[in-house]
Amino acid sequence: MIADQIMMYLDSVGKRVDENVLEAATERFKQALTRQIMSDREDRPNQLYATMVTKKCARQSAYKFHGFKGADLSPRAKINFLIGDFVELTVLALAELAGAKVEKNNERLIVKGGGVEFACRPDGLINTEHGPFNVEIKKMSEYGYDEWERVGLSDDWGYRTQSQLECFAWKLSGVDVKGTCFVGIRGLTGHIREELIPYEEGLAFSACERALRVQTSTKDNLPERAWKPVPETFRGKPTGLMILPMQCSYCDFAQVHCWPEAKMEIKSGKPKFYIAVKEPNGI
Numbered sequence: 001m002i003a004d005q006i007m008m009y010l011d012s013v014g015k016r017v018d019e020n021v022l023e024a025a026t027e028r029f030k031q032a033l034t035r036q037i038m039s040d041r042e043d044r045p046n047q048l049y050a051t052m053v054t055k056k057c058a059r060q061s062a063y064k065f066h067g068f069k070g071a072d073l074s075p076r077a078k079i080n081f082l083i084g085d086f087v088e089l090t091v092l093a094l095a096e097l098a099g100a101k102v103e104k105n106n107e108r109l110i111v112k113g114g115g116v117e118f119a120c121r122p123d124g125l126i127n128t129e130h131g132p133f134n135v136e137i138k139k140m141s142e143y144g145y146d147e148w149e150r151v152g153l154s155d156d157w158g159y160r161t162q163s164q165l166e167c168f169a170w171k172l173s174g175v176d177v178k179g180t181c182f183v184g185i186r187g188l189t190g191h192i193r194e195e196l197i198p199y200e201e202g203l204a205f206s207a208c209e210r211a212l213r214v215q216t217s218t219k220d221n222l223p224e225r226a227w228k229p230v231p232e233t234f235r236g237k238p239t240g241l242m243i244l245p246m247q248c249s250y251c252d253f254a255q256v257h258c259w260p261e262a263k264m265e266i267k268s269g270k271p272k273f274y275i276a277v278k279e280p281n282g283i
């Protein structure tokens with residue numbers, strides 16, 4: 001739908017300069033630099049928004065909702081977020097050049113249901129012969145991309161939930177989307193692929209239910225953690241130590257609030273959090 005067209009365009013000859021595409025890409029480039037690098041990161045306490053509730057852990061969302069200060073964003077992470085925005089604007093430009101124009105980029109939609117209401121800004125909408133599709137574009141790690149290619153898109157990082165929430169929001173706005181065209185770029189090598197995810201409301205409803213748990217929680221009564229420590233393994237064998245699962249390793253609140261007793265070590269370039277208990281309290 002989008003990835004195939006882009007690859008055909010890139011392989012084609014007889015290309016020309018398209019001033020409209022250049023202008024739109026320049027504007028998005030400026031917005032990305034301004035947002036990711038030239039402004040301070042703003043907390044938005046007491047405000048729900050879609051990407052806050054796409055991952056499984058309601059406690060992580062509640063830390064953000066109640067304005068808890070997380071770990072400082074490292075320069076590496078800031079560059080990574082900026083590159084994520086560049087990937088999005090690159091795919092949008094390539095799609096338009098390839099004749100698969102994505103419209104309504106970042107349009108503000110509203111998710112409303114189950115006692116909550118919050119904003120959501122999808123990457124766009126594409127009209128096809130099968131009807132309109134929501135578009136979601138992601139820069140992915142090599143590991144995430146390769147796993148997606150091998151076994152399909154997982155919801156470990158909330159990508160499927162985000163896609164369904166966006167479809168739900170389009171439907172509430174009157175656009176009868178058939179599903180999501182999820183486009184991923186493998187960060188290190190530039191490979192591109194897509195998956196069409198049909199609309200099914202279950203994940204969107206779970207996210208609304210999670211949003212309600214966050215909204216009705218308090219700083220002193222946070223929702224339960226979605227994750228707990230797991231045994232560490234090396235070459236398939238347990239080492240006897242307990243670590244936080246991958247989802248917690250990339251959570252801004254892991255060491256600052258959630259598991260202050262965890263000790264962080266970098267192993268093969270990735271953070272690992274060791275916990276000195278076998279069965280932690282308060283899960």
Ligand code: SF4
Nearest residue numbers: 057060225248251258
């Ligand atoms: S550290 Fe893990 S369990 Fe705790 S809030 Fe973050 S994701 Fe949830």
